[in-house]
Amino acid sequence: MPDRPHRVALFVTCLVDQFAPSVARGTLQVLERVGLRAEVPGGQTCCGQPLLNDGFPDQAARLARRWVETFEPFDAVVAPSGSCVATVREFYPRVLAGSPWEGRARAVAQRTYELSEFLVRVLGVEDVGARFPHRVALHASCHQLRSLGAADCARAVLRRVAGLELVDLAHPEACCGFGGVFSVKFPEVSEAMLRDKLQDVSATTAEVLVSTDLGCLLHLAGGLSRKGVRLRCLHLAEVLGGS
Amino acid sequence: MSPSAAGFREASARAVLDPALREAIRRVTDNLAVRRVQVTAELPHFDVLRDRAKRIKEHTLANLDRYLEQLEAAVRARGGHVHWARDAEEAAACVVRICREAGARRVVKSKSMVTEEVELNRALLEAGIEPVETDLGEFVVQISGDRPSHLIAPIIHKRREDVAELFRRHLGTPADAPVPVLTAAARAHLRQAFLQADVGITGANFLVAETGTVVLVENEGNARMVTSLPRVHVAVAGIEKVLPRLADLAVFLPLLVRSATGQRLSAYVSLLTGPRGPGERDGPDAFHLVLVDNGRSRVLADPELREALQCVRCSACLNVCPVYERAGGHAYGSVYSGPIGAVLTPALTGGRGLVDLPFASSLCGACRDVCPVRIDIPGMLVALRARAGQTAEARWERRAARVAAWLLCRPRLYRWASVAARVLEPVVRRVPVGALRRWARGRDLPRLSPTPFHRAARR
Numbered sequence: 001m002p003d004r005p006h007r008v009a010l011f012v013t014c015l016v017d018q019f020a021p022s023v024a025r026g027t028l029q030v031l032e033r034v035g036l037r038a039e040v041p042g043g044q045t046c047c048g049q050p051l052l053n054d055g056f057p058d059q060a061a062r063l064a065r066r067w068v069e070t071f072e073p074f075d076a077v078v079a080p081s082g083s084c085v086a087t088v089r090e091f092y093p094r095v096l097a098g099s100p101w102e103g104r105a106r107a108v109a110q111r112t113y114e115l116s117e118f119l120v121r122v123l124g125v126e127d128v129g130a131r132f133p134h135r136v137a138l139h140a141s142c143h144q145l146r147s148l149g150a151a152d153c154a155r156a157v158l159r160r161v162a163g164l165e166l167v168d169l170a171h172p173e174a175c176c177g178f179g180g181v182f183s184v185k186f187p188e189v190s191e192a193m194l195r196d197k198l199q200d201v202s203a204t205t206a207e208v209l210v211s212t213d214l215g216c217l218l219h220l221a222g223g224l225s226r227k228g229v230r231l232r233c234l235h236l237a238e239v240l241g242g243s
Numbered sequence: 244m245s246p247s248a249a250g251f252r253e254a255s256a257r258a259v260l261d262p263a264l265r266e267a268i269r270r271v272t273d274n275l276a277v278r279r280v281q282v283t284a285e286l287p288h289f290d291v292l293r294d295r296a297k298r299i300k301e302h303t304l305a306n307l308d309r310y311l312e313q314l315e316a317a318v319r320a321r322g323g324h325v326h327w328a329r330d331a332e333e334a335a336a337c338v339v340r341i342c343r344e345a346g347a348r349r350v351v352k353s354k355s356m357v358t359e360e361v362e363l364n365r366a367l368l369e370a371g372i373e374p375v376e377t378d379l380g381e382f383v384v385q386i387s388g389d390r391p392s393h394l395i396a397p398i399i400h401k402r403r404e405d406v407a408e409l410f411r412r413h414l415g416t417p418a419d420a421p422v423p424v425l426t427a428a429a430r431a432h433l434r435q436a437f438l439q440a441d442v443g444i445t446g447a448n449f450l451v452a453e454t455g456t457v458v459l460v461e462n463e464g465n466a467r468m469v470t471s472l473p474r475v476h477v478a479v480a481g482i483e484k485v486l487p488r489l490a491d492l493a494v495f496l497p498l499l500v501r502s503a504t505g506q507r508l509s510a511y512v513s514l515l516t517g518p519r520g521p522g523e524r525d526g527p528d529a530f531h532l533v534l535v536d537n538g539r540s541r542v543l544a545d546p547e548l549r550e551a552l553q554c555v556r557c558s559a560c561l562n563v564c565p566v567y568e569r570a571g572g573h574a575y576g577s578v579y580s581g582p583i584g585a586v587l588t589p590a591l592t593g594g595r596g597l598v599d600l601p602f603a604s605s606l607c608g609a610c611r612d613v614c615p616v617r618i619d620i621p622g623m624l625v626a627l628r629a630r631a632g633q634t635a636e637a638r639w640e641r642r643a644a645r646v647a648a649w650l651l652c653r654p655r656l657y658r659w660a661s662v663a664a665r666v667l668e669p670v671v672r673r674v675p676v677g678a679l680r681r682w683a684r685g686r687d688l689p690r691l692s693p694t695p696f697h698r699a700a701r702r
């Protein structure tokens with residue numbers, strides 16, 4: 001396990017900033033509970049993933065350079081998103097390849113973590129002292145699951161939340177059909193994937209659907225509310241932070 | 244390979260309305276995927292094999308010219324003929340010429356994707372030569388004038404009733420015939436074809452440079468008939484199929500078979516080296532190997548896409564792909580479908596399907612996880628998207644991306660723009676346009692929070 005970092009930064013992510021500030025607040029609260037006062041660098045906006053996945057790596061690279069500059073002074077960067085962390089880790093070195101930025105990006109990417117991954121793998125903490133007396137189904141994002149290999153971290157911290165009962169999905173590894181640009185280029189296929197995911201959730205006794213990524217969560221929530229299904233959707237940080 | 248410029252959206256939208264198609268695909272792919280998991284888990288060193296395979300492929304592709312020359316020399320030394328085809332036309336013409344020289348009227352074929360790729364059957368028919376597909380699935384594809392929709396299960400999209408009806412019309416079986424009756428009818432029909440054919444055409448799963456060997460992996464035994472009954476055997480293969488040494492098969496056979504059908508070993512593995520030699524009892528009088536480029540050397544010269552040439556066509560990536568499962572193979576508009584097809588089609592053709600295929604993925608990464616040679620399919624899809632971003636079709640998106648990046652690089656301005664977005668939100672919600680409208684088809688639009696986090700934090 002890496003050393004316990006001193007200076008920790010929160011990367012809020014653009015979706016959280018715009019759609020769910022409570023996720024950022026939850027993250028800060030969780031970190032505080034484990035004894036870390038995270039800073040929120042003012043220059044941050046977006047990691048650039050949407051631009052990259054839309055086919056504009058040069059534009060994404062502009063954001064990547066900014067991001068690296070903003071976060072490299074810190075010992076660790078924590079984000080409430082497996083997807084953004086995967087972008088920093090997997091794609092920053094590629095979009096910045098061949099420039100001095102590549103090495104800088106690799107260095108800071110090594111210290112960048114998704115929230116539950118940070119708790120479990122860096123701090124060695126599973127129990128953050130949260131309480132949430134509900135039955136919860138977890139949708140770890142595909143990036144959380146496959147790029148970071150950290151779906152088990154999210155599960156581990158949820159299991160230690162007081163009162164929380166984690167119910168199993170039949171296909172926890174199935175994509176919810178979001179995929180950013182994919183969901184609007186091919187809405188029919190995306191919706192078909194979403195339908196199956198929601199069916200899987202509905203077949204359980206879950207009262208709350210929790211995800212590690214706001215992108216997936218907004219997609220799932222949009223599908224649920226369109227179907228008129230009342231099921232709370234919460235981000236992992238909101239559950240752990242108990243906001 | 245019928246072209247499909249902006250075809251994926253339409254075709255996939257149609258496919259999702261067909262629950263029977265989805266069910267048919269899922270039954271097969273789930274079964275294959277489950278068996279793959281079982282038999283790969285049995286091998287404690289499976290991941291070691293994957294790494295080994297990756298290194299062998301990287302090495303071979305880096306020295307492809309050398310291994311191809313070695314292969315050619317080895318095949319010649321065993322009395323075979325080697326032909327080089329630059330593109331699809333040359334490949335098809337070459338096979339037609341070989342058939343003509345052999346005086347062939349009828350040829351039998353075993354399953355081969357590359358002959359689909361070069362549209363060999365069409366060329367043969369135009370030359371007055373009748374090809375008969377002898378793989379059961381490909382036979383069904385042929386008699387129904389269809390196209391394969393999966394790498395190893397070509398008629399995955401057909402229901403059993405569809406096949407029964409086809410057989411009733413073509414082979415005279417009863418409409419309600421059970422599967423064994425259908426397969427028996429096909430077998431009887433194909434046996435005649437085997438006996439009458441002058442030339443047998445196969446693909447190749449692997450080519451061994453060291454020995455000049457063609458390796459065929461199959462379960463029906465038809466490829467063995469195709470290569471032993473007719474006088475002439477023609478193997479058609481992409482240049483990337485070469486492996487340096489016979490011993491490399493010890494790595495690739497278990498990887499391919501376990502990843503493809505979830506078997507421990509396929510029912511038949513044929514290693515064919517040259518025509519029948521003096522004193523040998525079986526085998527053709529003549530053996531021809533047609534090595535097809537058809538875009539492969541372009542891919543080889545492309546550092547971002549080169550990895551696609553490592554594909555052994557096992558179909559594991561298709562079987563776990565949520566998009567393939569719902570869109571079906573035909574939506575990809577190419578013989579190569581699924582995640583690897585979305586890479587191969589634009590890569591091999593220098594851009595066909597570029598505007599839609601690279602986007603036909605949620606980038607969930609399931610393909611990369613299962614690929615026996617660890618091909619980074621999502622990474623290549625993202626690389627291809629970057630090329631799509633440079634096309635004329637994407638000029639508006641390109642402009643929008645430039646503006647977005649400009650704004651996102653100016654945090655203060657961005658925070659102000661966030662406020663403006665909240666003013667505009669009610670209008671946009673009422674009349675969503677463009678991407679928002681496509682989102683709102685089946686999903687409610689998310690609501691912006693009244694105050695963005697960064698703004699609230701500053702207060």
Ligand code: SF4
Pocket residue numbers: 394502553554555556557558559560561583610613614615616617618
């Ligand atoms: S890309 Fe990999 S998983 Fe897909 S068919 Fe090729 S070898 Fe198999």
